[in-house]
Amino acid sequence: MALPSSTRSAPSKPTAARRNETGVVVAIAATVLAYALTQTMPVPTVNVLRQAFDTSAAATTWAVVSAPLLAGAVLTPVIGRLGDQFGKRRALLTVLAVFLAGSVTALVSWDIGVLIAARAVQGVSLAVMALGYGILRESLPADRVPFALGLTAGVLGGGAGGALVVGGLIVDHLPWRAMFLAGCLLVGTALVLVARYVPESRVRASGRPDLLGAGVLGLGLAALLLALTQAPAWGWTSPGVIALAAAGTVLFGLFIVVERRVAQPLVDPELFTHRPILMANLGALLLGISQYVFYLLVPTLAQLPAAPDAATATGFALSVTGAGLVMLPGSVATLPAGSVAGWMGGRLGPRAVLGLGLAVAVLGAAAMALGHDTAWQVAGLWVVFSIGSGLAMAALPALVSSAAPADRVASANGINVVARTVGGSVGSQLGIAVLASQTLPGTGTAAASAFGLSFWIAAGAAALGVLAAGLATSPAAG
Structure with a gap:
């Protein structure tokens, strides 16, 4: 009787294993989507939140951007290392539980101080990418890892851009608390999926924190x-x-x-000096600079009023929702770009895909610097840039994961995530500085030349990233 039983069950094992692997990919993708949407949705609501809490623009900016950015950048390397030491699943579940608590607190916030604190707690969610990339590498067969990493990176990029549309719709049609309610539902769903499908780490780093x-x-x-x-x-x-x-x-x-x-x-010094990882971190920093120039300028350009003089016209006079719709095609393009990057990475290697993606981003940014006169033109060139950045974002975790030791994957990806976050902060502040320095005479409105210069900065950062990718020799080559 044993033989027939064995014969019947044997064909189901590959199917069950495949189903479990798919469950892992879905759980990590849902987790990254919850992070991307929750962190970016509040961006279009800055003015609404400022009026709702009767507070300053500086305080609102801290609640929307600065508090989660600071907390996430500080905590992510630590959480990545703890995941390597004590289990990535355990660390991810803990992060999601804290993330959910922060989301609930943001939902019921009664003053701006509480909202700032809640958003700082939500900043812990930046660590989900480092942990998720490590889980994918460890839980999937080697031939499925590039696609899974690419898909997850595509979800991150597409979700961040799509969140601007969702945030705009909420601002225009619903109470602002609706976005935090949506965030609670997303994080809760991710928590359930991770608990159901993600296995615990088999590889652990030794030592104490x-x-x-x-x-x-x-x-x-x-x-x-x-x-x-x-x-x-x-x-x-x-x-x-x-x-x-x-x-x-x-x-x-x-x-x-x-x-x-x-x-x-906490971070092995060799992870800073090992050339593939060092160049991947530099590439992430430069990609972050380039991306966040676009994240800041495209919606700003769309919402500024149009001027009658073509030489000084700067905006398209769109609503918040309209500005989000301008960004929607590029955000959607990021997802297939990330998936294609996984397929390409398996054949060309992640270093080549990183260089290619950044090169496409250079073309999109340079073309935008030369011409951004209509909403259709901006939307189309944003698609080009998004395809390039989507390829690059997918290549980064693949490059880091292939170069880092098995017991340092989450730590190495944590540093890479922070590098892109720091680059994003640099890029956004550079954009703000350029817009503030070049304004139309007698007004506080940014001049057309300010947008052109900012897009050239984005192109230059991406071009330097291409050079960094070229220096990121394969792990086999040392």
């Missing part, structure tokens, strides 16, 4: 990002900004010293 290294790195990142965030308000040459930038630089140097001395470092 590096609390000293975590503290020094966290302070360094906080100082740097605070300087970038406050520079437009305080002035780029103000004593406060200079002091914070200097403190961040010193702390990063101290962090390297600490990590070389402790037995079990």
Whole structure:
């Protein structure tokens, strides 16, 4: 009787295994989607939140952008390392539980201080990408990993852009609390899927948590990002900004010293010096700069009023929803681009895909710098740029995951995620600075030349990223 039973059950094993693998991919994709939507949806609601809480624009900006950015950048390397040591599934479930608590608090916020605190708690969700990439590499067969990483990166890029449309629709048609209710539902769904489908890590890093290294790195990142965030308000040459930038630089140097001395470092110093990972981190930083210039300028350009003089016309006079719709085609294009990147990476290698993606982004950004006169033109060139950035975003985790040791995958991806986040902060502040420095005479409206210069900055950053990709020799080559 044993033989027939074995014969009947044998064909089902591959099917069951395939179904479990698909469940893992769906769970991680849902988690990344919850992060992308929840972090970006509030961006179009800045003015609505400012009026709802009767507060300043600076306080609202902290609630929408700065608080989650700072918290996420500081916590992600630590959480990635804890995931490597104690299990990525356990760490991801903990992150999602905290994320959900922050989302519920944001939903019921009664003043701007509570909302800022809630958004800071939500910032922990930045770590889901580092943990998710590690889980995909460990849970799937090698031939499915490139596609899964590409799909997840595409969901991240598409979700972030699509969230601007959703946020705009909410601003125009629903109470602002609706976006946080949607966030609660998304995070809760992701939590259930991860608990149901994601297995625990088989590979664990040894040692105890590096609390000293975590503290020094966290302070360094906080100082740097605070300087970038406050520079437009305080002035780029103000004593406060200079002091914070200097403190961040010193702390990063101290962090390297600490990590070389402790037995079990938070981040293995070799992860900074190993060329594929070093260049991947540089590429992530430059990609973040380029992307966030677009994230800032495209909706700004769409919503500015049009001027009768073609030489000084700067905007398309669209609503928040209309601005989101301008970005929608590019956001949608990111998803198939990420999926194609996984297929290409399996054949050409992630380094080649990273270089190709950044090269396409250069073309899109340069073309946008040369001409952005109509909404259709901007939407079309945004698609070109989004395809390139989607390819690059998908290649980054594949490059890092293939180059990092198995017990350091989450840590290495955590640093890469933070590098892109820091780049995003730099890019957004550069865009703000350029728009503020070039305005139409007698008004506070940005001149057309400001947009052209900003898009050239995005193109230049992506071009430097192409060079970094070229220097990221394959792991086999050392």
